[in-house]
Amino acid sequence: MKADPATSNDTVADTLNKVPSLAVDPDGAVTVRGKSNVQILMDGKPSAMMQGDNRAAALNALPAADLESVEVINNPGAQFGNEGGGGPIINLVMRRERSPGGFAVVNANVGSSGRYNSSAFGSYTTGRMSVQGSLHRRHDGRDTSGETVRERIDPVTGAVSRSTQLSDGDSRNDSAGFNGSATYNLGERDVVGVSASYNEFTNDGDSLERYRSTGAGGVVDNEYDRTTVREAVNKNYSLGGRLDHKGSLPGEVFKLDLRLSGTDADSDVRFASRYAVRPPGALDSLTRQDNATDTRVADFTGDYERPLGTGLLKLGYKLARTGNSFDTMFFDTDTLTLAESVNRSRTNRFELDDTTVALYGSYQYRVDSQWSMLGGLRAEYNELDMHQVTTGIHATNSSTDLIPSAFVTYGLSDDTTLRLSYAHRIRRPNAAELNPFVIYRDELNVSSGNPNLKPSESDSLEIGMETKLGKVETNLRLYARHDTDLISSESDSLGFKFGLPDETFNSSR
Template structure:
């Protein structure tokens, strides 16, 4: 056969052969190791790339031994292998099945580049909220959620755990966008959440109608970590500190095509010391009660979070999460009391010793179903969820009195508290994009809160403890809130607007079982919201918003019982307390110029039926009780900024100032006044040689006037240091909170017939920690705060 005749046959044969090879595919096998040894690189990314256009054809990851198997559609592809901290390696024109051993070489520049990507701004701004990324605050290492919140712009946390937003209470605390039992108990239960568990904190000063209307100052949403990287990822952490802050934690995530399994386990022991002083002076009789003491609260905690996301198919996901926490508390306190008569002479003196034991089991579960209706439009969704949680406390306290002069005004006592709270939330949210610019949202929610608290006090009389009937009772609290909302939003290239309306019906009942004192409340309220934004350029935009909010009295605001550690300064609830309502307005501008980002805003709040704690004084005993007291008008300005003056230095800070007018009348006496307050924070971060980061944070909170007196201001400093080891897979941390022990809670109340002074201090906390991340390594972008 002539050559020219055979050539077309050869060409046809070769084309058929290539087609067959392409149809069958080519299975590649190989192993990935580090240079300088045979250490395998687990979970390295292996991608097959089309050399003609650079598109990825398929991919996989290596196993724990560094091995991989990958079927590619045809020979001649480019194989790319990469892993965090190593330079990517490419093999061109792959035609054989055996790839042998592929070596990855460390690349400091690549590692630095990835870590810089992870160094997001401390605060990110969005249409109706700000997001604070916890991982960038070195001084949060080993901290609890309360200490993390104290580093968030606009948020302050008092030494008692009282959370304020822009200087105001009435904040609703959410976890992953939902109410949680961990945010109850005056916020103290937030100590079971530690910094390493938190991804970010969202500050929503003007929430849309989609959110519950609870919280006059706004909403703080704590977003917990839930890695969704393919393969196995996690970290092991250990830290120690003084005063006692010892803990061990494990965080693990495993992702497959159908399931995402995640879990966190933590155990630890902590001590919270406290120094306190007090003055109760009866200006009518001239008698003064002085108290001075110290206390320490010791807490063992065990924390377990387990959850899974089951991807039924591309459009349906079912999630189940469970959280178990158990705390064992012991508290010891010693307080010395002295009675000074009008002539300045000591008449009585005694020491009161407290020994308290408590166990606090908690549990929470959530079942969540998400359906996406359109494969091309991920925003067309229905989310249905059921959330249940419980918090119980079994506590007993023994008070012993030893007299050194005269006669003690209070003798030996015993108290017992048996507390239980359950809360169930059922919610459905539906989002429907009408067009590329217009979106509709609607939803329903029902929240049921059921609480019971048995409280008993016994006095030591005639060589035996005898129950005190007037201080012993069972308090029952039940509240149901049914809410529905609808919102509509338009978001164009430059301008956007979102309007909404929420209606909530509240049914509340309280009863003191032993005395049958009952209080029932039922009310329905409307909560409109309006948000708008305009984008002048990529560097400048402005936002404005309005919302109406409500603060509903909580258990401890309504419960008339109190702790009797100091019988001369007691806190009690008010069963007849009514809700307070706030209309909130704000305008915010955002400007980014080079290495400077600046956020500036002004706001106004008008609150009616303000809930304020007021002192009632009789026989040198101060009983502090919340009551509805008039109105408040607040005008404020807030500044947040970040500046990088040098490659190795970053400055960030925030400042909030507001002036408020109080109109109040109590028992026929006017308490109208005007006052001002401010708080600020400046953080300086240095990126030093040898992969060391050093951070200093200065904080200041001004004093401010209250209805009956003044609260003093203070300033304090936090210090943090982080050292990256093993290419960033291991992190060493040192943090010092309140480095100069200058955070002091100090208040005075001055009235015509009495004077009160209270002082409390916690002191300095030092924590040293070590964290090791395993898996794909991306989790180590947050390695600096993995202290469980």
């Protein structure tokens, strides 16, 4: 990151968009090679900030100046878990300074339309103690527009009905936060460290959406404008502690790491609809929706590595628990008195607890000066405990999985290396895919999950060549990926309906 002159002005999302094969859209959705089931770690560990809807706000607000580097791991090894997606892993390595003495840097940037940001980073090392920290503040905005066109074909008559949805909006974003860490050398072999961070993101916006639909005969049966006013606050925190111990053998290391993180996200959204053609059963023209999402992550890991024979042995464990609650309140507003009443059919609370216990082992073996191999196996037990509080539905999903990986490297020359890698991964369903309650975004966009969903699995094979063409470093990849028990969505004439169990495949409708 230090080599990029735009670092002082970029967000983490801006930085990720510069990485080959990786893309972040304006809404914060991340894809690697077109795949969206991407897991984002911070210093190799999961964080509540990078899960669910929290991720988009964090990526668009965190300053790139806090990053040391970005790692994209297309075929993760046995030491990496499967939280948040069974696909590639993006590891955000946070900035660290360990040089003796003090160091500080301050950045400030001003742009058009009232945009500005500022950040400060500093570190100090003396004797056995080292401390570092950063502060950041950012304000910007974004204009958006979109168009959705749907055509529904009657399977019997072939008649076509059509609907269009046009949207224009603008948002105003503010973020501020800090992070800090300290390490202390207890002796020649032991280092302890603590870390803490807090970030707050606010997002206010206005939008106008125009809906129009026609029946099979071309007659307009639904036409209205809908204005939206949104206020949202997202608060994130994390606390961590670690112990690194060097063993008596050269290269022998044992690490313990405990991290606690949480997110509180609240939003208030007000809707007003003006009907030119009002469809049957449409809601009153004034409504309001309150959303409160809480996420708590506890992650405790242990990793041990030591030379064994002519190779390197790695062993480790992981104990993790993620708790989520999603509280949605929907209110109808009387257009004359402006009195609000709770809409029971659209108000719900959903709770999801995710518990993971994992063990892993890997062995890296250098055959000779050209060939090296690494094989690994991870065993994971996962339990999803779901409670749809509003409807009284309680369900539990559990699975035990063996996850192998293998890597072969061949040094063809001093400048050229060939790599072959394979990884098996697990992608578990998220809360939106599990919640069976019908969630209304608007009259044309609804969704519902399926609590019976099982994990989907993927097998990824990759062949790569790294070489130099003159002074240009070149990286060529050929890869294949196969997914089984795919978690997919089904749609019908009402929009998206996730959750009706399907006997033929792993579906969320």
